[in-house]
Amino acid sequence: MGGVLSTRAKVWWAVITVVVLVGALFPVLSIFMTSFKSSSDLNSGTFLPPRWSTDNYEQILSTGGSAQDLFLSALRNSIGISLIATVIAVVLATLCAYAIARLDFPGKRLILTTALGVSIFPVVSIVTPLFNLWRNIGLYDTWIGLIIPYLSLTLPISIWTLAAFFRQIPWELEQAAQVDGATPWQAFRKAIVPLAAPGVFTTALIAFFIAWNDFVYGISLTSTDAARPVPAALAFFTGASYFEEPTGAISAAAVVVTIPVVALVILFQRQIVSGLTQGAVKG
Amino acid sequence: MSTSTERSGRSSGRSSGTDHGAPDAAAKAARSDRARSEARLGWLLAGPAFVVMLAVTLYPILQATYDSLFNYKLTAPDDRTFVGLNNYLVILTDSVWWRDLGVTVFITVVTVAVELVLGFALALVMHRAIKRLRGLLRTAILVPYGIITVVSAFAWFYAFDITSGYVNNWFDWVPGIGPDLNWFAQQGTSLFVIIASEVWKTTPFISLLLLAGLAQVPGELEEAAKVDGATAWQRFTRVIVPNMKAAIMVAVLFRALDAFRIFDNVFIMTNGANNTEVLSLLAYRTSIGQLQIGMGSAISVLLFLCVVVICFVAIKLFKVDLAGARGEK
Numbered sequence: 001m002g003g004v005l006s007t008r009a010k011v012w013w014a015v016i017t018v019v020v021l022v023g024a025l026f027p028v029l030s031i032f033m034t035s036f037k038s039s040s041d042l043n044s045g046t047f048l049p050p051r052w053s054t055d056n057y058e059q060i061l062s063t064g065g066s067a068q069d070l071f072l073s074a075l076r077n078s079i080g081i082s083l084i085a086t087v088i089a090v091v092l093a094t095l096c097a098y099a100i101a102r103l104d105f106p107g108k109r110l111i112l113t114t115a116l117g118v119s120i121f122p123v124v125s126i127v128t129p130l131f132n133l134w135r136n137i138g139l140y141d142t143w144i145g146l147i148i149p150y151l152s153l154t155l156p157i158s159i160w161t162l163a164a165f166f167r168q169i170p171w172e173l174e175q176a177a178q179v180d181g182a183t184p185w186q187a188f189r190k191a192i193v194p195l196a197a198p199g200v201f202t203t204a205l206i207a208f209f210i211a212w213n214d215f216v217y218g219i220s221l222t223s224t225d226a227a228r229p230v231p232a233a234l235a236f237f238t239g240a241s242y243f244e245e246p247t248g249a250i251s252a253a254a255v256v257v258t259i260p261v262v263a264l265v266i267l268f269q270r271q272i273v274s275g276l277t278q279g280a281v282k283g
Numbered sequence: 284m285s286t287s288t289e290r291s292g293r294s295s296g297r298s299s300g301t302d303h304g305a306p307d308a309a310a311k312a313a314r315s316d317r318a319r320s321e322a323r324l325g326w327l328l329a330g331p332a333f334v335v336m337l338a339v340t341l342y343p344i345l346q347a348t349y350d351s352l353f354n355y356k357l358t359a360p361d362d363r364t365f366v367g368l369n370n371y372l373v374i375l376t377d378s379v380w381w382r383d384l385g386v387t388v389f390i391t392v393v394t395v396a397v398e399l400v401l402g403f404a405l406a407l408v409m410h411r412a413i414k415r416l417r418g419l420l421r422t423a424i425l426v427p428y429g430i431i432t433v434v435s436a437f438a439w440f441y442a443f444d445i446t447s448g449y450v451n452n453w454f455d456w457v458p459g460i461g462p463d464l465n466w467f468a469q470q471g472t473s474l475f476v477i478i479a480s481e482v483w484k485t486t487p488f489i490s491l492l493l494l495a496g497l498a499q500v501p502g503e504l505e506e507a508a509k510v511d512g513a514t515a516w517q518r519f520t521r522v523i524v525p526n527m528k529a530a531i532m533v534a535v536l537f538r539a540l541d542a543f544r545i546f547d548n549v550f551i552m553t554n555g556a557n558n559t560e561v562l563s564l565l566a567y568r569t570s571i572g573q574l575q576i577g578m579g580s581a582i583s584v585l586l587f588l589c590v591v592v593i594c595f596v597a598i599k600l601f602k603v604d605l606a607g608a609r610g611e612k
Contacts, residue, residue: 005413016408017416024423027483028430031438034447045462047449096332104318105325111333118336120540122590124563125583126339128570129346132357152339159332213431215547216563220571231433235551247447254434261429269422272429276488277495 028258035251042247056252067237067249073225074233075257081143081229082211085150090204093158094196100159101166112163119156126152127220134221141222146229149217154207161206164278165199202275205268209261230257344587347580355577363577370581379565380582384589387561390474391542394481395535401482402489402534409490410497428487436551439480443467470558477559480548485541489534496530497523532603539597540590562586 005013030047037044038053060071100108130149131140139145169192177187218232225233234253237246265272351370355363374380409420427435443450443466454460466472500523508518524531546563553559555568566586570579597603 013412013416017420020405020408020420021423023483024426024487027435027438027442027480028426030442031434034441043446045447045449045452047453092332092335096329099325099328103321103325103328105322105329107326107329111329114333114336118340120537120590120594121340121344122544122563122583122586124544124546124566125347125587126343128566128576128579128583129343129350131571132350132576133346149339151335155332155336155339209429215431215433215550216567219550220567231431231547234433234437245447247441250437251441254431254437258430258434261431262426265425265429266422269418269425272425273421273491273494276491 028262031251031254031258034247035255037248039248042245056248057256059249060253060256067246067253070225070233070237071230071249071253071256074228074230077143077225077227078212078229078231078257081146081150081227082208084143085147085154085211086204086208088147089151089154089158089207090162090200093155093162093203094200096159097162097166100163101169102171112160115156115159118152119160121152123153123216127216131220141224141227143227145221146214146217146227149221150211150214153210153214157210158203158207161203161275161278162199165203165275166196169195198271199275199278202268202271205264205272206275212261344584347583347587349580350576351578351581351584353577355575355580357574357576366577370578371585374578374581374585379560380562380585382558383560383562383565386474386559387543387545387563390478390481390545390561391539394478394485394542394545395539397478397482398486398489398538399531399535401486402493405486405490406493406497409494424487424490427484428491430484432484432547433551435480435484436548439476439483439548440467440552443476467553468557473553473557473559477545477548477552480552481542481545485538489538492530492534492537493527496527496534499530500526529603532597532601536594536597536603540593543590543593562589 033048034042035056036052036054037049038051038055041050041053044050059065060067062068096111099105100111126149130145134140134145139148171192173191173195174187177191178184182190213231214229215231215235218229219235222228222232228236230253234250237250237253352365352367353363354366354370405424409417409424412420441447445451445463445465445467448466450466451460451462451464455462464472466476504522504526505518508522513521544563545561546567549555549559549561549564550567555561555564560568562582563586566579566582569575569582573579
């Protein structure tokens with residue numbers, strides 16, 4: 001296809017590509033540059049750091065760094081809580097979506113409508129009652145206290161995405177395998193699992209992004225580093241001393257938590273796009 | 284729901300035991316038997332997810348509705364008194380609620396309008412791009428999608444901030460922008476940066492929804508219009524847009540509902556200062572910040588009702604077919 005483009009079209013496409021790349025990546029570059037400014041250069045008013053310094057990264061990563069405890073515990077909380085909330089959501093959603101795609105039963109529409117309703121629910125409306133309840137029953141500032149409300153974020157989208165994926169699987173393959181002499185379990189494992197696995201993986205990736213992004217639950221339902229996730233911790237960072245702005249440490253922490261996102265996006269862009277659009281239009 | 288499942292399960296067990304009728308009746312019984320056991324299995328598999336979804340949303344909103352009828356502060360938990368709808372009266376007669384509603388609606392409308400234009404442009408670019416470019420473009424636009432909203436808020440904040448930012452230096456040739464411009468000291472400029480961060484972070488989502496819609500426009504229609512001498516703009520407004528109306532409506536509604544809940548960007552950049560407070564922040568400040576559970580719950584319920592009204596208007600007035608467009612046949 002590349003050969004048929006005229007020179008003019010090529011130039012146009014080059015310009016468009018550069019514009020999109022700059023627009024999409026510039027804010028990331030911006031905070032990346034800030035993270036390499038030493039504390040005396042933070043107010044330099046320049047985009048590039050006048051001198052490249054890794055002080056900010058030492059503050060959040062090296063032993064003895066002023067924000068190290070805060071950041072590393074937040075990182076641990078975020079990874080643990082988001083992963084568990086993702087796994088629970090994907091397991092429940094896989095069973096649910098399988099039933100929706102393959103079985104005929106009353107209430108299917110009700111389940112899908114409920115998932116839609118939950119996905120547009122204002123998070124802040126959930127947080128007030130939970131805040132009070134969690135304090136009374138001891139779930140405030142715990143992992144479980146965040147995992148449960150995170151399901152309201154991860155479960156609905158997982159159900160929609162997986163139901164759309166599962167509708168496209170040629171389920172006759174399972175019967176064909178059984179006719180050929182496979183046991184039902186073998187038929188399921190050999191014929192269906194390889195087809196369903198990519199959808200499940202993509203759904204998990206999208207659900208994880210959503211849990212990883214949460215801020216409202218994170219700041220409302222935690223108070224210490226026992227459960228506080230990264231986005232909430234960033235908002236509570238303080239400088240190395242009372243008089244110092246935490247700009248450098250926040251920027252460095254922001255870059256560290258963005259690296260895995262960029263890596264996952266580069267590795268799985270095709271799957272993420274198909275997952276996001278599958279759930280959105282007729283599957 | 285689980286009780287009805289059990290009941291159908293039990294009755295199906297009984298009918299399979301009395302299987303002596305005419306062959307026709309037996310076949311019918313077997314069929315309904317099968318339907319019942321299928322329904323039972325269906326709810327067995329889908330039930331847990333359904334119950335969890337209700338537990339994490341229905342319970343809190345009912346609890347909030349109940350709490351909203353009390354004068355209930357955690358600073359004085361024993362003084363809880365029933366006040367009926369008084370909390371709602373207080374909120375709806377307070378100018379803060381209406382100011383915050385105005386700011387929220389403004390942010391929602393501007394954000395969605397800008398994103399629709401940018402999202403369409405991006406979707407068209409990705410739709411037309413040759414294969415080699417497509418992967419690169421998709422990877423690039425997924426970066427904002429995947430990034431934490433709080434990180435985006437800090438990135439934009441530091442770029443514009445009067446002490447650490449470089450925007451004032453770069454754009455001092457623009458009238459009104461100079462080294463003394465403090466973007467976060469007044470409403471208009473604060474909202475500009477807040478909206479910029481929100482648009483940057485969420486345009487990829489809307490553009491992917493529109494891209495999926497574009498893929499459904501029959502290519503022959505566009506070809507035919509081209510042959511008939513339609514310009515690119517005519518093809519866009521007369522062929523492409525009308526054929527993906529459903530996808531556009533769904534994308535707009537989803538983004539509008541999402542933008543209406545905006546919290547992170549405002550919290551990080553201004554925390555509501557200079558008349559930039561939004562409704563989610565008002566609810567958070569009242570219940571979590573000031574521990575006024577009764578009043579905060581009332582705001583939460585009102586916020587929920589706003590979302591319901593937006594949905595209702597979209598579905599009834601604009602006939603947005605959410606279920607149809609989201610995969611249900």
